[in-house]
Each structure stands twice: as structure tokens, then as C-alpha cells.
Amino acid sequence: MKRLIDRLENTMNDFNLKKKLHILYIYCMLIPLIITDSVILFIVVQSERVEQRHVMENDASAVIYNLSREVENAAMKAKNIYMNGYIEEFLNRQYETPLDYVTGHQAFMKNSLFETSMGTDNTVVTIYADNDTIINGGHFIRLSDVRETEWYRYLQEAGNNSVLYFYYDQWKSSAVQPRRSVLFIRKLNFSGQDSCEKIVTIEMDYSSLVRNLDNMNYESEIYICKDNQILLSNNGYNQPGWPFSEWKENIQPDYQKEYSAYGEHLQIAVCKRSRGIRAQIWNHMPLIVFLVLINTVMPWILMRLINRSFTARVEELSKAFDHVDADHLQEISYVRGKDEIGSLMLNYNHMASRLNDLIQTVYKDRLREQEMDIARQNAELLALQSQVNPHFLFNALESIRMHSILKKEYETADMVGKLAVMERQNVDWSTNFVRMKKELEFVEAYLGLQKYRFGDRLSYELDIEPECEDIQIPRLTVVTFVENACVHGIESKTASCWIFVRVYRKHEDIWIEVEDTGSGMDEDKVAEIKEKMCNASIEKLREKGRVGIINACLRLKMITDNKVCFHIESEVGIGTTIQIRMPIDALDDRIQMHR
Structure with missing residues (x-):
């Protein structure tokens, strides 16, 4: 047992959590729920079947009881007539004339209280006598008139003194329609010395029997049958003027009980009004x-x-x-x-x-x-190589500027002065960083030179917040984006253009914006440039096209530990705006470390 448990545990350890939860749901919830519900459903079904059978048994017993009561009432009435000596004497007498019979009938009804003894129910009492001197009427009829009837033949064939008989009575005159009848028939042979055959019939009201059956409000469908015929039912089949209906095969009784009374053998068939628990489930x-x-x-x-x-x-x-x-x-x-x-x-x-x-x-x-030490050493080597006698170049530029002033060529002198500022910025390798204010002075010198080239086509405006002037940034960063605006934005547009450079602080970030109103770019070009700026690397520097911008972006990414963000907006014919956002703390920390 322990080995089996260990194997199961090792197997479960190999399953992932998802499969374990599925196993838990199936074996600990779904299967027990199905088994529990099935057992409960089985118990409910069995209880329902027992309850329905009990109900059907009670209904069948109640039907037999009520029918027996009606039959016994008729039998008791027939017995009273059977024991009545006045009736015997009245029917055995031979009357000479009809008047004698009428006189005798009146005396009989007065002295015997026959009408009072019949009661007030719906039964009809008829006495038949084999006496041709009586006159039909008033409960008394000559027997010779009914010897051919169905009920009389049934009584003779039964061989009993008393019988109960359900039948469809067609022995009527043309003025009376055939109808269903329920008769209790008894021979009046009490004295045993009669020379006259006498029979009494107690006809129970068929409609009253139907009403009594309906008024009981049985929970089941009741069929009282004889020889495959439906005699009474609380589910139709009770038209008094029609012959008894045949039992239909589609009617399947759920319970049956036999009832015999005075030679009549009846079957009490009980059907559930609904098909039990299945019908309730469906409902x-x-x-x-x-x-x-x-x-x-x-x-x-x-x-x-x-x-x-x-x-x-x-x-x-x-x-x-x-x-x-x-x-x-x-x-x-x-x-x-x-x-x-x-x-x-x-x-x-x-x-x-x-x-x-x-x-x-x-x-x-x-x-x-x-x-960084290796890069610094390489940079210093390059700086040394580029600083071979730079003062000779500056002296030469200063001589040209002074000569231009003496010749009153002030425009040329100004251009040479701006060029000197730019060259001094390029060859000054004492530090990798420069104050923002100094960087914008270099930008202004560059735009001044470009102004001589483009003339009135180029206008520019520089705006820096005072608190941003001492921010340190990598050298030649802003001027790279300004140079790109001149070359790719202003140069290809003949109309007048502006270049705006803004530096400001927003929350804990430094924002640099370079905006031009030049030729602009389409969306595909904007997406291409933005991808290069955001993913600037040494490998991309080896590719052709816009190397300056990639160089500036790479240096900004290195100095801010990849926390710099670039954004470009451009529209063809309208212009381009480049936004650079850098966290101040990241910028300060990296510059301090580089120093």
C-alpha cells in the first residue's frame, strides 16, 4: 500500500499545477457531485414511485368503496322489496277486470306505503310479474313484455337470484333513445310457493355515478372496465347515449384491481395523470x-x-x-x-x-x-594629434579678421570671427562636456554663418531658461540637430524659414526642442529616423546617412544610461520638431562620474 501511495505521489509531482487542479476538480468535485446527485435522484424516483403506487391504491380502494356503496344501497332496496309481503300478495292476485287492478293498486299503495319506502335517491325501481291481469305502470310491468330484453336473458343465464349488470340498453320504444344502464336485478321468490314469477330491477342513475366519480377529484385517471369495455371513467368516455368505449392500447394502466359484486366482474384500472418523476424533471x-x-x-x-x-x-x-x-x-x-x-x-x-x-x-x-579610460586615452591621443600647433590656425584667422576690419569688410570679419569660435570649440578637448549656455553660443555662431549662406531665407531664435544655463551636456550635441535642420529642412525649401531652439525645465527633466519650418518629412521617413535615434549604436554609426544625429543620440544615451527620450513630429511642407527629454538626476550623476 505504501509503495502504491509513493508511486502516486511521484506521479503527481510530475504534473504541473494546472493539471493537478483539473484532477482535483474532476475527482474531488465533479465525480462526487455526479454520484451524490445520482443517488439522490434514484431515492427520489423510488420514493415517487412508492408514493404514486400508494396514491393509486388508495384511489382504486376509494372507487371500489363508493361503487360498492351504490350497489349495496340498491341491493338493500331490492331486499326490502323482496321481504315485503304486501308486494307478494298484490302481484300474485288475479284481477278480473282492469278496474279491479286499479282499485287493488290504490289500496296497495295506501296501505303498504310503497312510495315512501323507495326513498328519494335517483334510482328507479321497477317490478316485473308474470301476471297478465296487471296493467303496466306505476312501478309494475308484466314480465311477458321484457322476456326478450338483454338484462332478462343475462339474469337467466347467470343462474343467480341477484345480479349487477352494466349494459347498453337498446330495448326502448322509438320515442326513447338507447342509453347506458346500470341495473341491480333480483328475483322475488321469497315464499317459494308462488305461482307467479316476479323480478325487481333497481336502475342506478348512470349520470349520477359519473358525477360522483368526477367529484371525488382523484389524483389518478380511473377506468372501470368490463370485458375490454370502459364502463365509467373520470377522463371522458362517459357519454350516456353512446355505446361503451373499447379499451385503447395506448392507455397503459399503472395499477389494476379486481372488483366482483353480484356476478359482475369489473377491473379498476388506474393511470397516473403525469408520467411521474420524468414528467416532473421535464417540467x-x-x-x-x-x-x-x-x-x-x-x-x-x-x-x-x-x-x-x-x-x-x-x-x-x-x-x-x-x-x-x-x-x-x-x-x-x-x-x-x-x-x-x-x-x-x-x-x-x-x-x-x-x-x-x-x-x-x-x-x-x-x-x-x-x-571610459580606454576611450579617454584614445580621445586624448586624437586631441593631441588634432592640436598640433592650433594657435597658428587661430593667429591666421585673427590676422584675416583684422585685415577685413581695416579694409572695412565688416561682414567678412564677422564670418571669420564666428568661424574662429567654432574651430576653437572643435579643438578644445580639455573636457567632454560644456555648459548649456556655451553650447547655445556655439549654435548661434553656426546659425550666424548659415545666415550668410541663406540670407533672408533663414531666421532663427534661441530661448533658454536661466536655470538651465549651467546644465552640463556632451559637447556639440545641440548644434548637431541644428545643423541637420539647416541641411535637410531649410536647404530644399525656397521660402523663408525659421529655426527655433528652446531649452527649458519641466518637473525633473530637461527638455531640448529644435524646430524648423522647412520642407518636413513623410511618416515613413519620420519612423525610420526615430528608430535610428532610439536605437543608436556603434554599429549604426558605420552605416551611411545621418551619422551626426546618430552620434549625438548615442552620446546622450551613454551619458544618461539610456534614460534619454526622443520624439519627432513632422509634416511635409510644414516643418519638423525634434524633442529631447533627459532626467536631470541621471544627467548629473553620469557627468560627475565621467569627471
């Missing part, structure tokens, strides 16, 4: 479907949510640990949850942050310092 199908959805779909959705809560965050942790071999640990951007997994994610971020700081301090900073 309540919307509710059942809703409950099934509540008991299956809702737990499934909850399981999916729990699954996502577990697996999604565990996968994020797994992906984060996959990058442990890199020189920078990737922190989890969105830590959610206050459970154990959320705590683990939070602790991982703390660990990654501390390790990144450690790597930055011990490894990357030292590597950057080494790279």
Missing part, C-alpha cells in the same frame, strides 16, 4: 439546467481563476529565474497577491534588486570605468 428542466450550471460551471470558473492565480504567477517566477545567468536580473513588473506566491514574488524582487545593485557596483561600474 422543471430550466431549473435543473440552472442548478447543473451552478454546480458544475461555477466551480469550474472558480477553479480556472484559482488556476490562473497559481500558475500564471508561478510561470512569471519561473521565467524570471530563467534569466539568472544574465548580467542583469529581470524584476517582476507586477507583483500581485498577498498569499505565499505573492510574498515569494516580492522577495524575489528584493533579491533581484540587491543583486543588480551588487552587479552594478562591483562589475558593471568597474567595466564602464575601464571602457
Whole structure:
């Protein structure tokens, strides 16, 4: 047993969390729910069947009781007549004339209280006598008139003194329609010495029997049958003027009980009005479907949510640990949850942050310092090479400027002076950085020279906030974007153009904007240039086209540790605006370290 448990445990350990939750849902929720519901449904069905059978048994017993009461009332009435000596004497007498019979009939009705003894119910009492001297009427009829009737033949064939008989009576005159009849028939042979055959029939009202059956409001469908004929029912089939209906095969009785009374053998067939529990299930199908959805779909959705809560965050942790071999640990951007997994994610971020700081301090900073030392040495070598006797160039430019002043060629002198400023900026390698104010002075000198080239086609405006004047930036940064605006924006447009250079502070960032009203660019060109600016690298410097801008962007990215942001807006024929945003703290920290 322990070995089996160990194998199951090892197998479960190989499953991922998602599969484990599915197994948990299926075996611990779905299957027990199905089994429990099936057992409950089976118990309910069985209880319903027992209850329905009990109801049908009670209904059948009640039908037999009510029918027996009607039959016994008729039998009791027939017995009273059977025991009545006045009736015997009245029917056995031979009357000489009809007047004698009428006189005797009146005396009989007066002395015997026959009408009073018949009661007030709906039964019809008729006495037949084999005495041709009586006159038909007033409950008394000659027997010779009914010897050919169906009920009389049935009585003779039965061989009993008393019988109960359901039949369709067609032995009527043309003035009376055939109808269904229920008769209790008894021979009046009490004295045993009669020379006259006598029979009494108690006709029970068929319509009253139907009403009594309907008024009982049985829960089931009741059929009182004889020889495959439906005699009475609370579900139709009760038209008194029509012959008895035949039993239909589509009527399937759920319970049957036999009833015999005075030679009549009846079957009490009981059918459920509905098909039991299945019909109830069908009637309540919307509710059942809703409950099934509540008991299956809702737990499934909850399981999916729990699954996502577990697996999604565990996968994020797994992906984060996959990058442990890199020189920078990737922190989890969105830590959610206050459970154990959320705590683990939070602790991982703390660990990654501390390790990144450690790597930055011990490894990357030292590597950057080494790279910068090598770059500085190379730059100093280049500077030394480019500084071979630079004072000779400046002396020569100053001589030209002074000669132009003496000749009163002030415009030429101004151009030479601006050129000297630019050349001095180019050959001054004492530092890699320059104050923003100094950079804009160089920009102004450059635009002044371009003004001589473009004339009235070029106008410019420089605007710098006072608090930004001492900000240190890499040398020749802003002038690179200004030069690009002149060459690619102003040069190809014949109309007058402006160049605006703005430097301002917004919150904790320095913003540099270079705007021109030149020829502008289409969207594809803008996207291409922005991609090069944002992804500036040494490799891209080796490519042709706009090397100056890529150089400036690369230096800004290096000095701000990739925290600089570039944005370009341009419209063909309208102009171009380049925005550069740099965090002040990143700029200050990097410049301080480079120094």
C-alpha cells in the first residue's frame, strides 16, 4: 500500500499545477457531485414511485368503496322489496277486470306505503310479474313484455337470484333513445310457493355515478372496465347515449384491481395523470439546467481563476529565474497577491534588486570605468594629434579678421570671427562636456554663418531658461540637430524659414526642442529616423546617412544610461520638431562620474 501511495505521489509531482487542479476538480468535485446527485435522484424516483403506487391504491380502494356503496344501497332496496309481503300478495292476485287492478293498486299503495319506502335517491325501481291481469305502470310491468330484453336473458343465464349488470340498453320504444344502464336485478321468490314469477330491477342513475366519480377529484385517471369495455371513467368516455368505449392500447394502466359484486366482474384500472418523476424533471428542466450550471460551471470558473492565480504567477517566477545567468536580473513588473506566491514574488524582487545593485557596483561600474579610460586615452591621443600647433590656425584667422576690419569688410570679419569660435570649440578637448549656455553660443555662431549662406531665407531664435544655463551636456550635441535642420529642412525649401531652439525645465527633466519650418518629412521617413535615434549604436554609426544625429543620440544615451527620450513630429511642407527629454538626476550623476 505504501509503495502504491509513493508511486502516486511521484506521479503527481510530475504534473504541473494546472493539471493537478483539473484532477482535483474532476475527482474531488465533479465525480462526487455526479454520484451524490445520482443517488439522490434514484431515492427520489423510488420514493415517487412508492408514493404514486400508494396514491393509486388508495384511489382504486376509494372507487371500489363508493361503487360498492351504490350497489349495496340498491341491493338493500331490492331486499326490502323482496321481504315485503304486501308486494307478494298484490302481484300474485288475479284481477278480473282492469278496474279491479286499479282499485287493488290504490289500496296497495295506501296501505303498504310503497312510495315512501323507495326513498328519494335517483334510482328507479321497477317490478316485473308474470301476471297478465296487471296493467303496466306505476312501478309494475308484466314480465311477458321484457322476456326478450338483454338484462332478462343475462339474469337467466347467470343462474343467480341477484345480479349487477352494466349494459347498453337498446330495448326502448322509438320515442326513447338507447342509453347506458346500470341495473341491480333480483328475483322475488321469497315464499317459494308462488305461482307467479316476479323480478325487481333497481336502475342506478348512470349520470349520477359519473358525477360522483368526477367529484371525488382523484389524483389518478380511473377506468372501470368490463370485458375490454370502459364502463365509467373520470377522463371522458362517459357519454350516456353512446355505446361503451373499447379499451385503447395506448392507455397503459399503472395499477389494476379486481372488483366482483353480484356476478359482475369489473377491473379498476388506474393511470397516473403525469408520467411521474420524468414528467416532473421535464417540467422543471430550466431549473435543473440552472442548478447543473451552478454546480458544475461555477466551480469550474472558480477553479480556472484559482488556476490562473497559481500558475500564471508561478510561470512569471519561473521565467524570471530563467534569466539568472544574465548580467542583469529581470524584476517582476507586477507583483500581485498577498498569499505565499505573492510574498515569494516580492522577495524575489528584493533579491533581484540587491543583486543588480551588487552587479552594478562591483562589475558593471568597474567595466564602464575601464571602457571610459580606454576611450579617454584614445580621445586624448586624437586631441593631441588634432592640436598640433592650433594657435597658428587661430593667429591666421585673427590676422584675416583684422585685415577685413581695416579694409572695412565688416561682414567678412564677422564670418571669420564666428568661424574662429567654432574651430576653437572643435579643438578644445580639455573636457567632454560644456555648459548649456556655451553650447547655445556655439549654435548661434553656426546659425550666424548659415545666415550668410541663406540670407533672408533663414531666421532663427534661441530661448533658454536661466536655470538651465549651467546644465552640463556632451559637447556639440545641440548644434548637431541644428545643423541637420539647416541641411535637410531649410536647404530644399525656397521660402523663408525659421529655426527655433528652446531649452527649458519641466518637473525633473530637461527638455531640448529644435524646430524648423522647412520642407518636413513623410511618416515613413519620420519612423525610420526615430528608430535610428532610439536605437543608436556603434554599429549604426558605420552605416551611411545621418551619422551626426546618430552620434549625438548615442552620446546622450551613454551619458544618461539610456534614460534619454526622443520624439519627432513632422509634416511635409510644414516643418519638423525634434524633442529631447533627459532626467536631470541621471544627467548629473553620469557627468560627475565621467569627471
